[in-house]
Amino acid sequence: MVPAALVEALRAAKRVMFFTGAGVSAESGLPTFRDAQTGLWANYKPQDLATPEAFARDPEMVWRWYQWRRRVHADVAPNPAHHAIAAFEARLPESVLVTQNVDRLHELAGSPAPIHLHGSVFRNKCASCGVAMPEVPHDLETPPRCEVCGGLCRPDVVWFGEGLPQDEWKTALAAAERAEIVLSIGTSATVHPAARIPLVAREAGALVVQVNPEVTPFDRIALNLRGPAGVVLPDLLSRL
Numbered sequence: 359m360v361p362a363a364l365v366e367a368l369r370a371a372k373r374v375m376f377f378t379g380a381g382v383s384a385e386s387g388l389p390t391f392r393d394a395q396t397g398l399w400a401n402y403k404p405q406d407l408a409t410p411e412a413f414a415r416d417p418e419m420v421w422r423w424y425q426w427r428r429r430v431h432a433d434v435a436p437n438p439a440h441h442a443i444a445a446f447e448a449r450l451p452e453s454v455l456v457t458q459n460v461d462r463l464h465e466l467a468g469s470p471a472p473i474h475l476h477g478s479v480f481r482n483k484c485a486s487c488g489v490a491m492p493e494v495p496h497d498l499e500t501p502p503r504c505e506v507c508g509g510l511c512r513p514d515v516v517w518f519g520e521g522l523p524q525d526e527w528k529t530a531l532a533a534a535e536r537a538e539i540v541l542s543i544g545t546s547a548t549v550h551p552a553a554r555i556p557l558v559a560r561e562a563g564a565l566v567v568q569v570n571p572e573v574t575p576f577d578r579i580a581l582n583l584r585g586p587a588g589v590v591l592p593d594l595l596s597r598l
Contacts, residue, residue: 360590364581365597367539367565374450375537376443377555378457378464379545381570385588386437386463389430408517413485417510421501424513428479428496431461439543439587440467442595449598454533458545458552460515473526473533475552481514490514522551534559541567543587547574556580 368374380390391404402423406412413420444467447453455472457464460479464472482491486509494502494511501511516522531554534540540559547553553575560566560579568580569590583590 360583360594360597361581364565364567365594368594369598371538372450372452373533373536373538374446374453375533375540375555375559375564376446376453376455377540377542377545378443378455378459379543379547379549380459381544381546381572382437382439382457382587383434383459383461383463384544385439385586386434388434388461388463405518408515409519410485410517411519413510413512413517417485417512418500421512422499424479425496425498431479432496434461434463436463436467437588439591440464440469442588442591443543444468445595446591454530454537456530456533456555458549473530475516475522475526475530477513477515477523479513479515482511483514484509485512486510527551530555531558534564535562537562537564539565539567541569542576542580543569543591545570545574545576546572547576 384390407420407423440463443455447455447469455464455469457472457474458476460476462478462480480493482493483489484491484504484507487504487507489504489506491504491511503510534555535558537559540556542556556566556576566580567583568576569583569587571585
């Protein structure tokens with residue numbers, strides 16, 4: 359049940375942050391990063407493929423895995439949670455959406471400018487010089503070469519052992535410090551440093567609201583709305 363006090367707080371708030379994790383996209387049928395692999399990739403662990411060392415050792419294998427992931431991502435559509443967040447943003451022009459997800463379901467639902475803390479599986483960059491490279495067909499089996507330095511193309515995502523993109527991280531931290539309300543949605547609250555965002559907001563005085571069917575470490579700092587985001591968020595939106 360949605361507390362009436364939360365509805366009133368959202369009606370009065372101007373600076374609301376939405377902080378989303380893998381659970382939101384899982385409701386669209388998108389496997390989470392650590393879910394069991396299928397088909398040709400059943401014998402591989404994601405943690406063994408999503409590293410700079412793996413790419414240096416066998417760039418074509420890592421590239422093919424990401425091409426497979428892109429095809430999987432391209433087959434799913436936004437769910438009611440994505441659409442509700444976009445509708446909230448339209449009502450709250452100072453709101454900010456920060457996501458740990460590397461898909462583009464928020465964009466497809468109408469969110470104008472999500473901050474992707476972990477990059478995007480659909481973007482590419484040069485593994486050597488870091489320059490942005492164009493999106494390529496999802497059936498291209500070998501990584502193309504950078505026109506600037508000749509380095510290999512890689513997905514523009516954060517791999518194990520890499521830091522978060524600093525511009526996005528600083529923007530997210532600044533927004534957290536200014537937020538009046540943070541809705542943490544579908545995140546396990548265990549992936550760091552991204553999980554610091556709601557904590558920073560709470561320390562700055564924000565109300566933290568968690569939408570999640572599962573217990574997480576954020577339970578101790580948040581007002582908890584138990585249930586799937588695709589059910590809870592449209593219901594919350596309808597009450598404003």
